[in-house]
Amino acid sequence: MACNDSRLFRLGGQxxxxxxxxxxxxxxxxxxxxxxxxxxxNHSLPYPPSLSIIKSTSKLFSAIxxxxxxxxxxxxxDSTKMEGSDFTEEATEATEIYINAIEKKKxxxxxxxxxxxxxxxxxxxxKGFRVKAGVRxxxxxxTSLPQDxxxxxxxxxxxxxxxxxxxxxxxxxxxxxxxxTGCRSGWDLYAPWxxxxxxxxxxxxxxxxxxxxxxxxxxxxxxxxxxxxxILNPAYIFLNVFGLTLIAKLRAEDYIRESGMNYTIIxxxxxxNEPPTGNLVMEPEDTLYEGTIxxxxxxxxxxxxxxxxxxxxxxxxxxxxxxxxxxxxGDLFSSITQR
Numbered sequence: 001m002a003c004n005d006s007r008l009f010r011l012g013g014q015x016x017x018x019x020x021x022x023x024x025x026x027x028x029x030x031x032x033x034x035x036x037x038x039x040x041x042n043h044s045l046p047y048p049p050s051l052s053i054i055k056s057t058s059k060l061f062s063a064i065x066x067x068x069x070x071x072x073x074x075x076x077x078d079s080t081k082m083e084g085s086d087f088t089e090e091a092t093e094a095t096e097i098y099i100n101a102i103e104k105k106k107x108x109x110x111x112x113x114x115x116x117x118x119x120x121x122x123x124x125x126x127k128g129f130r131v132k133a134g135v136r137x138x139x140x141x142x143t144s145l146p147q148d149x150x151x152x153x154x155x156x157x158x159x160x161x162x163x164x165x166x167x168x169x170x171x172x173x174x175x176x177x178x179x180x181t182g183c184r185s186g187w188d189l190y191a192p193w194x195x196x197x198x199x200x201x202x203x204x205x206x207x208x209x210x211x212x213x214x215x216x217x218x219x220x221x222x223x224x225x226x227x228x229x230x231i232l233n234p235a236y237i238f239l240n241v242f243g244l245t246l247i248a249k250l251r252a253e254d255y256i257r258e259s260g261m262n263y264t265i266i267x268x269x270x271x272x273n274e275p276p277t278g279n280l281v282m283e284p285e286d287t288l289y290e291g292t293i294x295x296x297x298x299x300x301x302x303x304x305x306x307x308x309x310x311x312x313x314x315x316x317x318x319x320x321x322x323x324x325x326x327x328x329x330g331d332l333f334s335s336i337t338q339r
Contacts, residue, residue: 106130107306108174108212110159110203111181113137113144115273116218119299120180125151127303134169159199166206176214177207178302183245192243200252204259215261216302221269221288221317223250230289235270253315262312264305268298269319278320282332285339291319304329313338 107124111117112133124131125146134157135141141154157169159181170177183195200217207215222228223246225236239245256263269291276294280301301318305311310333 105175106132108132108170108177110134110179113140116295117180123299160194163202163205167209178216180218189243192245192248197248197252201255213262215263217265219249219267221267224286228286264311265315267317268293278322279324279326281319281324283317284336285315288317293320310334
């Protein structure tokens with residue numbers, strides 16, 4: 001029985017309705033893909049997409065007309081509720097990681113007032129981290145982020161304004177960056193390239209200039225949908241129609257991999273604002289092509305990736321499913337092989 005849900009959710013920054021009746025077509029059936037079952041360095045695109053990119057996605061656009069219509073909290077968290085020696089080992093590891101983490105510099109969160117970004121900020125603060133929240137709108141930050149926490153510093157940081165300004169915002173008191181930016185829905189077809197592609201590239205360049213070596217990116221499921229045989233997947237089509245959002249994210253991922261930084265790329269399924277309703281499922285890149293997950297869980301995974309060495313140099317895909325077995329974060333990240 002698949003984890004199906006027809007409610008609205010967000011994938012790749014866009015709100016879409018998941019309709020189980022729409023086909024999830026595989027163009028390459030010999031490639032193994034997974035759907036979750038409850039029973040179980042040079043940036044090659046410095047400008048918006050060229051004509052060659054548009055031509056390379058002609059098949060995608062030709063399908064439109066046929067498809068569109070149709071952490072002390074670590075010790076008590078769900079991820080560490082295990083029995084016997086497994087629980088003891090995981091709890092001890094989490095405690096050691098926590099103690100080491102709070103002695104270090106700040107964690108810079110880009111997109112800190114976004115729906116996922118603010119959850120990351122809140123959880124980092126709750127776990128004792130010092131946080132620098134990068135925001136585009138300081139007035140919005142006053143109403144969406146805590147204002148009386150001495151561990152939180154709010155700074156103006158627009159990822160589209162270049163790496164020099166971002167380096168000033170991140171500065172040398174930050175030891176890691178979590179990127180949770182996303183392009184808002186709209187008619188500006190270049191916006192995904194400005195934010196999801198060039199914005200992320202600007203962040204990486206700023207980090208390299210400052211010597212920041214740890215980078216966590218919240219990306220999206222299906223960014224490599226074409227290579228997975230998912231070019232006719234309704235979500236893949238919809239998200240790429242409005243400015244090639246998923247392709248922009250994929251290009252940013254490629255740049256991060258080539259940067260030499262210690263990265264973790266997280267590809268969540270459809271994002272929900274509701275609290276978690278299922279256990280976390282984590283798979284290697286280019287494996288999952290459907291499913292949803294609470295933003296709360298995505299924020300937790302981002303923080304766990306930050307502090308766990310098993311997450312280094314990996315791309316993980318995550319969704320949630322009520323019937324999935326409960327596994328520790330250490331086990332989940334260890335199960336993913338580096339590529």
